[in-house]
Structures are given as C-alpha cells and as structure tokens.
Amino acid sequence: MKNIFTYPLLLLVLVHCQTQKTPIGYETETLKINQLTEHTFQHITYLQTESFGKVACNGMIVIVDGEAIVFDTPNTDTESEELIQWIENELQCTIKAVVATHFHTDCLGGLNAFHTKNIPSYAYIKTLELAASNKSPIPQNGFTDPLELSIGSETVILDHLGEGHTLDNSIGYFPTDQVLFGGCLIKSLGAGKGNLEDANIAEWPETVSKLKAKYTKASTIIPGHGSVGDKALLDFTIALFSN
Numbered sequence: 001m002k003n004i005f006t007y008p009l010l011l012l013v014l015v016h017c018q019t020q021k022t023p024i025g026y027e028t029e030t031l032k033i034n035q036l037t038e039h040t041f042q043h044i045t046y047l048q049t050e051s052f053g054k055v056a057c058n059g060m061i062v063i064v065d066g067e068a069i070v071f072d073t074p075n076t077d078t079e080s081e082e083l084i085q086w087i088e089n090e091l092q093c094t095i096k097a098v099v100a101t102h103f104h105t106d107c108l109g110g111l112n113a114f115h116t117k118n119i120p121s122y123a124y125i126k127t128l129e130l131a132a133s134n135k136s137p138i139p140q141n142g143f144t145d146p147l148e149l150s151i152g153s154e155t156v157i158l159d160h161l162g163e164g165h166t167l168d169n170s171i172g173y174f175p176t177d178q179v180l181f182g183g184c185l186i187k188s189l190g191a192g193k194g195n196l197e198d199a200n201i202a203e204w205p206e207t208v209s210k211l212k213a214k215y216t217k218a219s220t221i222i223p224g225h226g227s228v229g230d231k232a233l234l235d236f237t238i239a240l241f242s243n
Contacts, residue, residue, distance in 0.1 A: 037177040045074035057106040060181040065152025068093040071172045073110035080110030101183035102169045103130035111137035124160040126168035162207030163200035180218035188226025204241040
C-alpha cells in the first residue's frame with residue numbers, strides 16, 4: 001500500500017531546495033571569492049610584500065541581469081584571467097567594465113588581462129597619470145566628477161572624495177544592495193596604518209568623513225585589505241588617522 005504522505009513530502013523537499021539560496025563561493029591557492037549580497041561578491045588575491053609579508057587584497061564584483069563590473073584587478077594577469085573565467089563560466093556573466101580605485105599594483109596589476117578581452121577600464125583621472133608615471137598598466141577611461149556606470153537594469157557609482165591612502169584613491173558604490181567598496185582608503189577593524197608611501201595622512205580622516213556623509217545608506221563596507229564590515233570601518237579609519 002502506498003504511503004499517502006510520500007508525494008506531498010517529496011514536493012515539500014523539492015520546493016525547499018529550489019527556494020533556498022546558498023551563497024556562491026570559490027577558492028584556490030591564488031584566488032578566493034565570497035558572496036556578500038544578492039548582487040555583490042568580494043574577490044581576494046595575495047600580494048607578497050617586503051614590509052608586510054603576504055597580504056590579502058580585496059576587490060568587488062557586482063552582477064546584475066547577466067552583466068558584471070569588477071572593482072580592482074588581482075595583482076597579476078594570470079590571477080585576473082582566473083577571475084575572468086570564473087565570472088564568465090560560473091556566474092554566466094559578461095564583464096562590462098573593470099574599475100581601478102588607485103594606481104598601486106593591488107588595484108591594476110592584472111589590468112592587461114581585461115584589456116586583452118576587450119573589457120573597458122575606468123579610473124579617476126589622476127590614476128591614469130600616476131599609472132603612466134609608474135610604468136603600470138593604464139586604465140582607458142578617466143573620470144573627474146562622480147560617474148555612474150549602467151549594469152543591467154541598475155547602476156554603480158564611481159567617486160573620488162579626496163586624498164588619503166593615495167591622492168587618487170576612489171570608491172565604488174552599488175546603491176541597490178547598499179554595498180560600498182572603499183578600497184585602500186578604508187581600513188578593516190583593528191588594522192594598522194599600512195603602506196603610507198603615497199599617503200596624505202592629514203587629509204585622510206576628512207576624506208573618509210566626506211564619504212560617510214555622502215553615502216549614508218551604505219551598510220556593507222569592503223576595505224582594501226582585511227574583513228568586510230559595516231559603517232564601523234569608516235569610524236575606525238577616521239579615528240586611526242586622526243591621532
């Protein structure tokens with residue numbers, strides 16, 4: 001005799017599996033990706049430095065309607081190729097643009113891999129000048145005023161609010177999910193001051209204060225290095241460089 005509960009129970013299990021959303025992730029020795037919100041991901045690669053040893057470097061991916069925008073490249077073209085392949089194959093997205101948030105290697109070291117794929121690149125206008133003088137890969141498109149890039153039915157915002165980690169450090173903001181990529185302008189909780197070679201320490205707190213006042217709805221903050229957090233990262237960074 002058939003169990004009358006079999007089919008309803010099976011249907012319930014199927015419905016549960018279809019509606020449950022498991023965060024997408026990826027990890028190898030050279031690249032790690034964490035899903036943060038419905039449309040955003042943190043990508044992590046690693047830079048070997050003389051002063052700080054092996055440093056984990058953050059970037060952001062935004063995806064909407066089969067399109068993606070990447071903020072900051074991995075440190076090398078090989079790592080960028082791995083990231084591009086994952087976005088195209090795993091997420092089934094076309095990369096519409098890549099954004100470099102300042103001229104250091106952990107932001108644009110792997111830029112040529114994107115250019116080889118005919119993916120347009122963007123950065124604050126000063127980043128283009130500094131990358132050229134540093135003999136680094138040069139982003140193709142510069143902005144001075146805040147710039148909105150369309151992605152599917154949504155937009156992301158590129159903005160420069162002042163000097164800090166470098167004179168050209170910019171940020172990216174995705175209003176739909178209230179995610180802000182602060183890059184190296186923002187420190188993770190408990191972090192030290194880090195690389196100050198190109199920094200403007202005097203203006204750094206003021207720049208972050210402007211950022212906090214302008215993007216009041218930002219609830220997820222991605223720093224250039226270290227753990228993702230909330231607005232406490234902004235307050236921590238302001239306090240760190242105010243002393």
